[in-house]
Amino acid sequence: MGVKQVVKGNFATAVAAKLARVDVVPAYPITPSTLFPEQISQYIANGEMDAELLLTESEHSAMSAAIGASAAGARVATATASQGLKLMSEMLFIASGMRLPIVAAIGNRALSAPINIWCDHSDTMAERDSGWMQFYAENNQAALDLMLMAFKIAEDHRVLLPAMVGLDAFVLTHTMEGVDVPLQEEVDEFLPQYKPLYTLDVKNPMTFGSFGTPAHYMEFKYQQWEAMNNARKVIDEVFKEFEEKFGRKYEQVSEYRTDDADIIFITMGSVSGTARAAVDRLREKGIKVGAAKIVVFRPFPHERIREIAKKAKVLAILDRAVSFGMSGPVFADISGSLINEEKRPMLLDFIIGLGGRDITFRDFDEMTEISMKTLEAGKVEEPVHWINLRKELLEGGA
Amino acid sequence: MASDELFVSGHRGCAGCGMATAVRMILQEAGPNTIVANATGCLEVMTTGYPETAWKVPWIHAAFENAAAVASGVDVALKKLGKREGVNILAFAGDGGTFDIGFQALSGMLERGHNITYVVFDNEAYMNTGIQRCSSTPPYASTTTSPAGKVIPGKQGRKKPIANIVAAHDIAYTATATIAYPADLKKKVKKALELNAQGKGPAFIHVFSPCPTGWRYPSEMTVELSRMAVETGIFVLWEQEGPDISNRKVSCPPKEKRKPVEEYFKLQGRFRHLLKMPDKIAEIQKEVDEKCAKLGF
Known part of the structure; x- marks a missing residue:
């Protein structure tokens, strides 16, 4: 000890x-x-x-x-x-x-x-x-x-x-x-x-x-x-x-309340704790969400991602980085992992928390709402969403 | 030369490469208990085409601008592992990897006081990439990025006085050398490594390295050009132990014995355009004479 x-x-x-x-x-x-x-x-x-x-x-x-x-x-x-x-x-x-x-x-x-x-x-x-x-x-x-x-x-x-x-x-x-x-x-x-x-x-x-x-x-x-x-x-x-x-357990990807989840949040780093708390909160409202935390990003845990993907209808991927003109990098790599799967969930990419912007329960509510709408529609209209943007700063130009 | 060479034949250096001869001489003096950290450049490309090597001493290359930093890492690692005693560490780089892109790493190494001898092989342009202008390129030399044109006659600006700048770091030993004077070169290498071994800190040797390909002269004239650079006063041989500039020992021909710079220029394609520009030649001659006069010659 x-x-x-x-x-x-x-x-x-x-x-x-x-x-x-x-x-x-x-x-x-x-x-x-x-x-x-x-x-x-x-x-x-x-x-x-x-x-x-x-x-x-x-x-x-x-x-x-x-x-x-x-x-x-x-x-x-x-x-x-x-x-x-x-x-x-x-x-x-x-x-x-x-x-x-x-x-x-x-x-x-x-x-x-x-x-x-x-x-x-x-x-x-x-x-x-x-x-x-x-x-x-x-x-x-x-x-x-x-x-x-x-x-x-x-x-x-x-x-x-x-x-x-x-x-x-x-x-x-x-x-x-x-x-x-x-x-x-x-x-x-x-x-x-x-x-x-x-x-x-x-x-x-x-x-x-x-x-x-x-x-x-x-x-x-x-x-x-x-x-x-x-x-x-x-x-x-x-x-x-x-x-x-x-006595401390580590996994390449660790899961939280994913077994019957419709929507699984994918996170990396410190926001993972917030994600688990948000899952508990959303579960109390009867929304079937879970969370998975990627600990090892290289080598990319393809097999674990495929296992987790089998459980969900929507993977809600949090990206704290962006590849301009493409998507977030985690979204891109998860997409690559799943491309040859016969059945795969719908994938949503949430660009979030750039430059130290806090990630809060309200953001998880927003991501959940977009994920639920996608579930209802049965198809992804727009895969990449920027979360908690201050729209008032964008309107009318700089 | 001895059969126990540490820099061996079979490499892909050009015929008449001044640097290859210098490296061979330096390793003859340094001996087998030597580790070399080498910058990217002709020397690395021509000697280490996998799976072959021309090096019989441990040798490491990482990138262009960092021979001094890589050598620093080797130094502290060996010290920590108890393997530093009796081992020479040499950093080898070209003028591009020293005067320009590697200058910051070199300055850092000098300031930290590593017991490393850094050798720059100065062929006065980026030869490995095809003869581009460098801060080491002398005035009016024609390179592929400072071509002698109808309006601009080759490189504009001066040659960076690298050895003076290095000596200003107050290091153990700074010297200049050429392969035209092998005993002098080897003596300087010996001195540098001795001071390293005594824990006196970094040493630096500026080796003037004619390049037949880049300077456009017949490959058999490398030694002659090395000598002529000294005989004209264009390249001055000196050594300085410690930070005190009054300790600088300079070897330069007196004015009456110095050859005119034109003799040096006319052997090289990179200066051919100058032969029709007597004012430019006079300008360089004046600068060389002033430089030598300042040194007392």
């Missing part, structure tokens, strides 16, 4: 890095993730953590240094958000292509312009093709637990891919919650030292990051594809082992 502490989400990810005995932390400050390097620097200054903190001059260099350190055989963690993740973006693809199991905590924050420091998922969603595994935390406990598990999954030799753990800006990063902080000896048993397959070693020189011509490039990419597919099984194994050791 661990120790109960009341902590911010950023602290939870930093304490996870400490418990994971991370060797190198390259970092650059950005709101809302800055508390991560601050906390790590405090641990090191107090002699509580034996790690190298590398304070770079940009996020691009932070991820570049992470790549160098990981290739040299170190366990590496960093944290960033929003524009910082965008500046890292080039290097994210290189980290995954070089199969380096770096773990990053991302304080999910909106993208400029206009500049905005509050929560949505635009930053990580824009990196969904970067070859990184993506986990989304609902609360600070999950942020800590998913960070610990991310190392074990990423470093598994069947996977060897980097992983990012998303925690919602401010809603989690800066909010105090009770968290069970595992004991060091428990974590040491769960997460042994990183054993890299290959390292930069003068006794056994190897070339890392070589030039791949058309004769070889596709096979490199196919191996990444296979690794990401392998990760599904490894994630289930690690989630199970974690549950046995620490």
Whole structure:
């Protein structure tokens, strides 16, 4: 059993890095993730953590240094958000292509312009093709637990891919919650030292990051594809082992009151708790709704989504990001998962909570109303709806 | 040369590539206990076509602008893992990856004080992408993005004084070198790595690297051009230990022994248009003479 502490989400990810005995932390400050390097620097200054903190001059260099350190055989963690993740973006693809199991905590924050420091998922969603595994935390406990598990999954030799753990800006990063902080000896048993397959070693020189011509490039990419597919099984194994050791259950997608639901809300991150409360409230009114929370977005949990889709008549998908000219990204991926199913529910996409706009019961009422109308009509007139827009600001132009 | 080369033949460098010769010499001096972090560019492309490699030392390439940052990560990781002792870390990059896109990462590495030797191979343009203008490109050189036209005679503006800017970071060692003087180059590499090993912080070597393809000269003239750049005063050899500029040791021919810059220009296609522009040649000659005079030559 661990120790109960009341902590911010950023602290939870930093304490996870400490418990994971991370060797190198390259970092650059950005709101809302800055508390991560601050906390790590405090641990090191107090002699509580034996790690190298590398304070770079940009996020691009932070991820570049992470790549160098990981290739040299170190366990590496960093944290960033929003524009910082965008500046890292080039290097994210290189980290995954070089199969380096770096773990990053991302304080999910909106993208400029206009500049905005509050929560949505635009930053990580824009990196969904970067070859990184993506986990989304609902609360600070999950942020800590998913960070610990991310190392074990990423470093598994069947996977060897980097992983990012998303925690919602401010809603989690800066909010105090009770968290069970595992004991060091428990974590040491769960997460042994990183054993890299290959390292930069003068006794056994190897070339890392070589030039791949058309004769070889596709096979490199196919191996990444296979690794990401392998990760599904490894994630289930690690989630199970974690549950046995620490008593907290994680699933790639977890369901709430879905068994007889006509409408199932699909959520990611901190809004999932609001969704469950909204479901209870709507159930009291006799409306058959349920909720499902996606915890693992990459690799995408196709099978679980198909199972859940079988239960519902409408999937009401909440997207805290938008692909302009398309839809929300979660909607697009769920659509892709279901396209070859013989029977599938109607899919509705709700663009919601961008740039830190609160998501409330009233929004769930609005989404329920649109979903019920769709149910009655038996067909989807318009799949994408923007929820809680301030129409008075839009009328009459800017 | 010795049979225990660490940068070996079979790579796809152009005949007469100044950089390839420099890399070979540097690794001869650095020895097998060396890790190289390499920026994107000709050097990476020509030496690591999978599944082959020309490198017999551990070598890592990640991207164009970040050799200094990748090397920094290797440095701290080895330190943490207890494997840093006795290992040299070299960062290799071209002029584009150093003067321009990699400048920020380089400055960060220098400020943080890593015991790394950063070597820039300066062929004065973006050669790997097809000879485009860079901040390293000298005045009036014709490149594919600063062509010598009827109105504009090649590159406008000066060459960024990279080694001076680096030395201004108050680092352990800054030097310039060319393959025309191999003993000098190797001595500078040795000094840089010794200071790294003593924990004195970063070292930087600016290696002037003629490129027959980009400069349009016969490939057998690389060494001669390297020498002529020094003999004309266009490229000045110097080294400086520590931050004190009064410690700078400069090696430059005196005015009466310096060759005219025109001799250097007329060997290269990139300056051919200048031969019909004596005023431009006089302008460069004046600048070179003033620069050398300031250095006491």
